[in-house]
Amino acid sequence: MSPLQSSDHVIVVGAGLAGWRFVEALRREGYDGALTLIGEEPYAPYDRPPLSKHVLAGKWDVERTLLATPELVEEHQVTLHLGVAVTDLDVAATTVRLRDDSSLSGTHVVIATGAKARLLPYSASDQIHTVRSRDDVLRLNRDLASLQATSPIAIVGGGFIGAEAATSLRARGFSPIVLEAALRPLVNVLGPNVSAWLADLAGAAGIELRNEQQIADVVATDQGLVVLFADGSTLEAGAVIVGAGAVTNDEWLKTSGLTIDNGVVVDENLLATERVGAIGDVARFSWKSTSGTELVRIEHWQVANDHAAHLAHYWMTGESPSALMVPYFWSDQYGKKIQMLGHARPDDTVTRVSGSIDEGKWVALFSRGGTVTGVVALSKPRGLMLSKSLLEEPTSLDEAIARAPWAS
Numbered sequence: 001m002s003p004l005q006s007s008d009h010v011i012v013v014g015a016g017l018a019g020w021r022f023v024e025a026l027r028r029e030g031y032d033g034a035l036t037l038i039g040e041e042p043y044a045p046y047d048r049p050p051l052s053k054h055v056l057a058g059k060w061d062v063e064r065t066l067l068a069t070p071e072l073v074e075e076h077q078v079t080l081h082l083g084v085a086v087t088d089l090d091v092a093a094t095t096v097r098l099r100d101d102s103s104l105s106g107t108h109v110v111i112a113t114g115a116k117a118r119l120l121p122y123s124a125s126d127q128i129h130t131v132r133s134r135d136d137v138l139r140l141n142r143d144l145a146s147l148q149a150t151s152p153i154a155i156v157g158g159g160f161i162g163a164e165a166a167t168s169l170r171a172r173g174f175s176p177i178v179l180e181a182a183l184r185p186l187v188n189v190l191g192p193n194v195s196a197w198l199a200d201l202a203g204a205a206g207i208e209l210r211n212e213q214q215i216a217d218v219v220a221t222d223q224g225l226v227v228l229f230a231d232g233s234t235l236e237a238g239a240v241i242v243g244a245g246a247v248t249n250d251e252w253l254k255t256s257g258l259t260i261d262n263g264v265v266v267d268e269n270l271l272a273t274e275r276v277g278a279i280g281d282v283a284r285f286s287w288k289s290t291s292g293t294e295l296v297r298i299e300h301w302q303v304a305n306d307h308a309a310h311l312a313h314y315w316m317t318g319e320s321p322s323a324l325m326v327p328y329f330w331s332d333q334y335g336k337k338i339q340m341l342g343h344a345r346p347d348d349t350v351t352r353v354s355g356s357i358d359e360g361k362w363v364a365l366f367s368r369g370g371t372v373t374g375v376v377a378l379s380k381p382r383g384l385m386l387s388k389s390l391l392e393e394p395t396s397l398d399e400a401i402a403r404a405p406w407a408s
């Protein structure tokens with residue numbers, strides 16, 4: 001691997017968090033060659049977590065989510081092409097084609113095209129909202145402005161986005177009703193125990209949660225939107241929001257020859273080829289953890305940041321980070337903060353090690369084969385962060401309990 005030179009030209013496709021953080025990281029590493037950032041949205045890179053937490057709650061103007069201010073763009077000497085999608089990548093020539101039929105050749109390409117909200121095939125799909133982009137939230141806020149506060153808002157999906165949207169809407173005086181298909185929200189992500197410990201949070205926050213809901217369709221009538229359930233019952237809603245996960249933005253790579261399999265498959269240095277890398281939500285990367293190496297795709301804010309720093313450092317120095325990457329995410333929902341370290345599986349063993357359900361604050365460990373694979377906490381941020389060392393090197397469950405870093 002030869003380090004990047006001043007004569008190189010790095011093209012970053014996707015002007016979201018990962019793409020912008022890569023620009024920042026590459027300049028921080030000392031790269032002084034050409035740098036181009038291309039994004040489909042007409043906006044300079046902005047941050048998504050505040051959309052469901054603060055913008056939807058009416059606490060922040062959307063402009064406050066901006067990451068790449070004009071001053072920072074100038075400072076980082078990056079050429080922005082906004083409002084234009086990339087439609088094709090020639091891997092060998094490191095050349096991208098844009099929707100306006102122009103093309104751009106560089107020496108290196110970073111794929112940072114993230115993901116989009118998963119849509120569900122309902123009859124009234126053009127009137128249904130998702131919460132992924134700045135435009136999504138502005139459109140939703142416009143619709144909400146014409147609604148009576150008392151009109152129910154149906155939220156399809158009780159996962160992270162659904163729960164955060166419900167919390168924000170409740171704070172504005174609306175009556176969200178969360179419709180979850182599974183036995184409980186997050187059961188397929190955090191497993192049966194942790195999801196059970198979280199099961200009463202919605203109710204305690206004054207938000208109606210209905211589990212095991214089979215939705216047949218959402219239709220538009222003269223009275224507004226109606227959710228039709230498989231058992232024949234119905235729910236009239238002033239608005240319907242779907243929070244059903246995300247799908248990767250990788251269709252534009254169909255003819256590239258890269259391996260696309262639930263994201264762009266890359267190695268432990270986030271490389272698909274020597275000169276093409278993928279980072280953030282779109283990357284399915286070879287992740288080395290205390291339990292071995294596996295191919296994963298992780299949609300977390302912190303992972304996008306870590307990927308950006310890793311790839312920039314690798315292209316500048318040929319060095320990989322010496323420490324293991326410990327994935328981290330948080331979610332603010334129903335007046336509580338859920339945080340997690342690691343990338344545990346829902347069927348990993350769970351042991352609560354601090355706090356209690358009644359108190360509404362606790363820390364728990366995930367383990368597999370007796371080794372700690374994750375730490376999850378409810379409204380115990382310090383306890384969670386102090387436990388990071390348990391995932392930086394292999395730690396048995398017994399040893400973790402004996403050390404009890406969360407209690408320090």
Ligand SMILES: Cc1cc2nc3c(=O)[nH]c(=O)nc-3n(C[C@H](O)[C@H](O)[C@H](O)COP(=O)(O)OP(=O)(O)OC[C@H]3O[C@@H](n4cnc5c(N)ncnc54)[C@H](O)[C@@H]3O)c2cc1C
Pocket residue numbers: 013014015016017018019038039040041047048049050051052084085086087112113114115116131132133161249252279280281282298299300301302304328329330331332
């Ligand atoms: C509402 C919301 C709340 C969230 N809250 C949290 C949270 O609390 N904690 C947490 O850990 N994570 C959270 N996340 C996840 C976090 O925001 C993502 O992990 C992060 O945004 C990933 O960054 P990214 O750059 O990989 O992808 P994205 O942010 O999706 O950016 C990708 C960009 O690429 C552009 N693009 C796509 N295709 C093309 C193309 N062909 N050509 C050019 N441009 C293209 C897209 O328009 C987009 O702007 C949240 C996400 C959302 C949507």
